Structure formats: structure tokens, C-alpha cells
Amino acid sequence: MKLNQLTTAVQGDIQGEGGDALVSGFAIDHRKVAPGTIFGAFQGARVNGEDFIADAVRSGAVAVVARPGVTVEGAVHIASDEPRAAFARLAAAFFAPFPATAVAVTGTNGKTSTVEMTRQLWRMAGHHAASIGTLGVTTADERTYTGLTTPDVVTFLSNVAGLAREGVTHLAFEASSHGLTQYRTEGLKVSAAAFTNLSRDHLDYHGDMGAYLAAKMRLFSEVLSLDGTAVVWADDVESGRVIDLARARGNKLVTVGTRGSTLKLVERHPTLLGQGLVIEDEHGQAHKVQLPLIGAYQAANALVAAGLVLATGGDLTTTIANLSRLQPVRGRLERAAIARSGAPVYVDYAHTPDAIEAAIAALKPHAGGRLIVVIGAGGDRDPGKREVMGQVASMHADRVIVTDDNPRTEDPAAIRAQVMRGATGAIEIGDRREAIAAAIAEAGEQDIVLIAGKGHEQGQIVGDLVLPFDDVTVARECAA
Ligand SMILES: CC(=O)N[C@H]1[C@@H](OP(=O)(O)OP(=O)(O)OC[C@H]2O[C@@H](n3ccc(=O)[nH]c3=O)[C@H](O)[C@@H]2O)O[C@H](CO)[C@@H](O)[C@@H]1O[C@H](C)C(=O)N[C@@H](C)C(=O)N[C@H](CCC(=O)O)C(=O)O
Ligand SMILES: Nc1ncnc2c1ncn2[C@@H]1O[C@H](COP(=O)(O)OP(=O)(O)OP(=O)(O)O)[C@@H](O)[C@H]1O
Ligand SMILES: N[C@H](CCC[C@H](N)C(=O)O)C(=O)O
Numbered sequence: 001m002k003l004n005q006l007t008t009a010v011q012g013d014i015q016g017e018g019g020d021a022l023v024s025g026f027a028i029d030h031r032k033v034a035p036g037t038i039f040g041a042f043q044g045a046r047v048n049g050e051d052f053i054a055d056a057v058r059s060g061a062v063a064v065v066a067r068p069g070v071t072v073e074g075a076v077h078i079a080s081d082e083p084r085a086a087f088a089r090l091a092a093a094f095f096a097p098f099p100a101t102a103v104a105v106t107g108t109n110g111k112t113s114t115v116e117m118t119r120q121l122w123r124m125a126g127h128h129a130a131s132i133g134t135l136g137v138t139t140a141d142e143r144t145y146t147g148l149t150t151p152d153v154v155t156f157l158s159n160v161a162g163l164a165r166e167g168v169t170h171l172a173f174e175a176s177s178h179g180l181t182q183y184r185t186e187g188l189k190v191s192a193a194a195f196t197n198l199s200r201d202h203l204d205y206h207g208d209m210g211a212y213l214a215a216k217m218r219l220f221s222e223v224l225s226l227d228g229t230a231v232v233w234a235d236d237v238e239s240g241r242v243i244d245l246a247r248a249r250g251n252k253l254v255t256v257g258t259r260g261s262t263l264k265l266v267e268r269h270p271t272l273l274g275q276g277l278v279i280e281d282e283h284g285q286a287h288k289v290q291l292p293l294i295g296a297y298q299a300a301n302a303l304v305a306a307g308l309v310l311a312t313g314g315d316l317t318t319t320i321a322n323l324s325r326l327q328p329v330r331g332r333l334e335r336a337a338i339a340r341s342g343a344p345v346y347v348d349y350a351h352t353p354d355a356i357e358a359a360i361a362a363l364k365p366h367a368g369g370r371l372i373v374v375i376g377a378g379g380d381r382d383p384g385k386r387e388v389m390g391q392v393a394s395m396h397a398d399r400v401i402v403t404d405d406n407p408r409t410e411d412p413a414a415i416r417a418q419v420m421r422g423a424t425g426a427i428e429i430g431d432r433r434e435a436i437a438a439a440i441a442e443a444g445e446q447d448i449v450l451i452a453g454k455g456h457e458q459g460q461i462v463g464d465l466v467l468p469f470d471d472v473t474v475a476r477e478c479a480a
């Protein structure tokens with residue numbers, strides 16, 4: 001494809017000759033530039049990509065997307081005040097076509113669970129569906145890990161194009177606040193966008209809750225197609241803001257939850273291996289369904305997923321019935337092992353205060369005795385949430401063990417100390433395996449063990465190393 005065929009896709013102005021150069025690909029890291037590549041030069045959190053423009057041109061870049069005024073010699077300068085957005089639109093024009101139906105989910109918690117459930121519901125309805133998020137690029141028969149919840153723009157758009165070539169017609173992806181801020185998914189038409197909830201996370205990156213919320217709202221104010229549908233979990237404190245935004249913009253609206261009107265949750269009662277729901281549709285018709293997943297939070301995510309399926313043409317009765325066939329989401333209240341005493345051991349991905357509260361609330365009704373929780377907090381992530389995580393755990397669980405999560409480049413003991421400051425009465429065991437073993441060893445027959453924070457993760461990030469570590473495997477080894 002020629003460069004000037006692509007540049008009609010963006011409003012950025014083209015400076016310099018070379019419009020008829022052949023484009024072979026896209027890169028945002030100069031080390032990945034090959035002859036014919038369009039290079040995106042972005043100011044980043046660690047370094048300034050503009051410092052690598054000359055190197056990129058030497059490696060064969062035919063055009064550089066960068067801010068106006070930046071020096072670009074030997075290649076076309078595609079100037080834009082928002083180079084990340086312009087680059088994404090160009091790349092989307094290059095990588096298209098994409099699956100006809102793409103939906104996005106944002107929110108502090110629930111994104112992975114919701115996109116995975118949406119993929120399952122679409123598949124049950126006979127569609128060739130996929131999801132992209134924390135668990136990777138997932139289709140009916142394989143999963144490829146990308147390392148990010150919302151992959152970088154080139155990885156994302158090239159993978160989405162690859163899915164379309166494989167015949168995928170329905171895609172659900174997680175729109176993280178970082179991904180939205182960095183325009184990682186721009187250029188892909190989003191037919192429906194879902195909001196799950198907003199609570200404290202990622203303030204190390206966004207600075208404050210206002211900026212964090214604004215980043216997420218961009219999904220509804222700019223990314224969602226004008227003829228698309230906003231799907232809102234109506235019971236969150238910020239839900240009203242999303243609903244108002246969608247109405248003001250003229251988007252169709254699907255609301256779910258106890259305060260929802262499309263799918264109104266009128267009754268929820270825990271059962272041995274899940275929960276019974278009564279859902280009222282907008283005609284006042286009640287529908288009963290047995291959800292094979294435990295916890296109010298999974299009922300919430302399942303309703304949002306059902307809302308996304310309805311928003312993209314799904315049949316109401318079929319969609320609600322299919323909720324009873326949902327499979328558990330890896331690392332989200334995953335029943336990992338049974339202790340020798342008979343106590344079940346669950347693994348969950350809770351790594352924010354709100355998530356820890358939700359995971360504990362999910363298990364409490366099933367515990368005849370104590371709920372024993374192992375928690376930790378990630379390094380190089382919002383430090384302010386750590387003490388609150390400790391507070392929430394010690395407030396709602398009967399026994400708390402504070403351990404390491406992914407310390408990354410921080411001092412593990414310092415991270416644990418911050419969590420311990422809030423975790424009244426907790427004990428501290430730095431080594432994660434020892435902490436899990438201690439929790440399982442002390443669990444009695446009526447108790448439940450919850451190992452929180454890492455969920456599906458297959459490694460523990462310490463400095464630059466990723467040490468093999470899977471909570472489920474370790475729990476099974478400790479329970480054996
Ligand atoms: C803080 C953050 O979001 N960083 C992401 C961001 O990096 P950045 O734009 O700040 O880039 P940088 O590292 O400062 O470099 C600036 C630019 O120079 C380029 N570069 C850099 C070095 C070089 O030698 N040559 C070169 O061209 C880089 O490719 C980049 O475009 O863009 C990169 C490319 O897309 C991402 O890999 C990187 O993710 C880092 C590794 C990361 O840890 N991100 C986490 C925080 C993240 O994104 N998490 C979210 C949230 C998960 C959730 O919802 O909880 C996620 O979506 O996963
Ligand atoms: N709807 C919800 N409300 C509150 N807590 C939730 C909800 N859904 C999930 N959680 C909690 O958050 C954890 C993470 O869930 P999930 O992975 O689905 O969220 P996510 O938004 O994808 O997270 P991340 O941003 O880290 O990728 C779960 O293990 C659970 O503890
Ligand atoms: N166990 C991980 C969970 C967060 C990972 C992801 N949501 C991110 O912020 O990159 C940690 O706390 O380090």
C-alpha cells in the first residue's frame with residue numbers, strides 16, 4: 001500500500017516528498033523498524049521516542065509520525081499534535097479489515113472477567129469470537145499472552161487483523177486506562193462499550209482519581225462509535241456519569257444491575273457452587289438462571305457481558321439461558337485445591353482494595369468457619385492503595401497473611417510494611433510460597449483459604465527477573 005493512500009486516513013499534515021513510497025509495516029520502537037516502516041515517535045514515561053527518529057530513518061523508515069516542529073530528515077514527517085492517535089489511525093487503515101463486531105470493556109475491576117464471559121456467550125450463540133486482555137489474545141482453542149492488558153498499538157491492531165483473517169467476527173477487548181490514554185486501540189470501530197466500576201488503582205500513572213476517571217471516560221466520549229451502545233453496570237458510584245455522557249452523545253444505552261433497566265437484578269442467592277439469579281427484562285418479565293460462578297462480582301460481570309451480547313444483536317432469552325453455561329475465568333475465584341483438613345483453597349486476582357473486598361464478600365457466605373486471606377501488593381504500582389488493601393483485608397477476613405506479590409524494582413519488605421500498616425492483626429511472611437503453605441496448614445475443615453493478587457499469573461516479577469510462580473500450582477503442592 002502506498003503512503004499517500006494511507007494518509008487520507010488521518011488529518012495530520014504531510015511534510016516532505018515520498019508520498020508514493022510503499023509502506024511495509026508500522027513500529028513504535030526504533031529497534032523494530034525495517035525498510036518501508038512508518039515509525040511512531042512518542043514522548044513516553046521513561047524516554048522520548050523522538051530521540052530515535054534518525055536511527056529509525058537509517059533503518060529504512062519511510063515516514064515518521066511525530067509532533068509538529070520535530071526534525072525529520074530523509075523520510076516523510078506526518079505531523080500531528082496527538083501523534084499516538086494519528087499513528088493508530090494510519091496503522092488501522094493499513095491493517096484493516098477487522099472483525100465486524102468489536103466491543104470494549106473498561107473499569108477498575110471486571111474487565112478480564114467480562115470480556116471472557118462475552119466471548120463465551122457469543123460462542124454459545126454460534127459466533128466465531130475472540131477476546132484480547134490481561135489473559136492475552138483468546139480464541140475458542142488458543143490463548144497467546146501479550147504481557148499487557150491492552151497491548152501496544154501495533155501488537156493490538158495487527159492481532160485484531162489476524163483474528164479477522166482467521167474468520168473471527170466478534171471481538172471483546174479490555175480498554176485499560178493506560179491503553180485509552182495512549183490511544184493503543186484507536187482506529188478500530190467499537191460498536192459497544194461497557195463500564196464495570198471505578199475505584200482506586202493506577203494513581204502512580206494518572207496522578208489522581210479525576211485523571212484516572214477521565215482516561216476511562218474517553219472510551220464513551222471518543223472511542224465508542226456514534227451509532228454504538230453504552231453498556232453500564234448501573235450500581236457503581238460513577239455509573240450516572242457514564243449514563244449521562246452516553247445520553248448526551250445520543251448513544252443507545254443498556255443498563256444492568258439492581259438499578260439497571262435492561263437487565264434488572266432483582267434477586268441473588270448463593271448456592272453451593274454458584275448462585276441463583278432472578279433478572280427482570282425491560283418488559284417486566286422475570287427470568288431465573290443458575291450462574292455456575294460464585295460471588296456478587298461475577299454476577300455483575302456476567303450481567304455486563306449479557307448486556308454486551310444484547311447490544312450486538314443477541315437474543316434475550318437465549319443470552320440469559322446461556323449464563324448458566326459460563327465457565328470460570330482463569331485466576332478469578334478459581335478453586336485451586338483442597339487442604340488436607342478439607343478446606344477449599346481459592347486463587348483470585350484481587351490487587352486493589354475494592355477487589356479484595358469483593359473477593360472476600362464472595363467467599364464469606366461459603367465459609368462455615370474462618371476466611372484466611374493471603375495478600376500482597378505489586379511494586380512499581382500505586383503505593384497509596386497498599387495500606388488500604390491491608391485495612392480492607394483485616395476488616396473483612398478472619399485471618400490475614402501479608403506476603404510478596406510482584407515487587408518489581410521496589411524493596412519487597414518496604415511494600416509489605418505499607419500493607420501491614422493497614423492490616424491490623426495480620427502476620428507477615430515475605431516468601432509467597434511459605435505464606436501460602438502457612439495459610440493452608442492452619443486452615444480447619446470449616447475454613448476457606450483465599451490467595452489474592454496474582455490470579456492467573458505464571459511468574460513473580462522480582463527486579464528484572466520473572467521467577468516461575470503460579471499460585472494455583474503452589475497451592476496444590478502445599479495442599480498435597
Ligand atoms: C507506563 C506505560 O503504560 N508504559 C507503556 C508505554 O510506554 P511509554 O509510551 O511510556 O514508552 P517509553 O518506554 O517511555 O518509550 C517512549 C517511546 O520510545 C520508544 N522507544 C523506546 C526505547 C528505544 O530504544 N527505542 C524506542 O523507539 C518506545 O517504543 C515508546 O514508544 O507504551 C509501551 C508500548 O505500548 C508499553 O510497553 C509500556 O508499558 C509498560 C511496559 C507497562 O508496564 N505498562 C503497564 C503499566 C500497563 O500498561 N498496564 C495497563 C493496565 C493494566 C490494568 O488495567 O490494570 C495494561 O493495559 O496492561
Ligand atoms: N465487578 C467487579 N466488582 C468488584 N471487584 C471485581 C469485579 N470483577 C472482578 N473483581 C475483582 O477484581 C479482580 C480482577 O478481576 P478482573 O481480572 O476481571 O479485572 P480487570 O479489570 O481485568 O483487572 P486488571 O485491570 O488488573 O486487568 C478479581 O479477581 C476480583 O477480585
Ligand atoms: N499482581 C499484579 C496485578 C496487577 C497487574 C496489572 N493490572 C498491572 O497493573 O500491570 C501486581 O500487582 O503486580
Ligand SMILES: [Mg+2]
Pocket residue numbers: 111112113133134135149174
Ligand atoms: Mg484485566
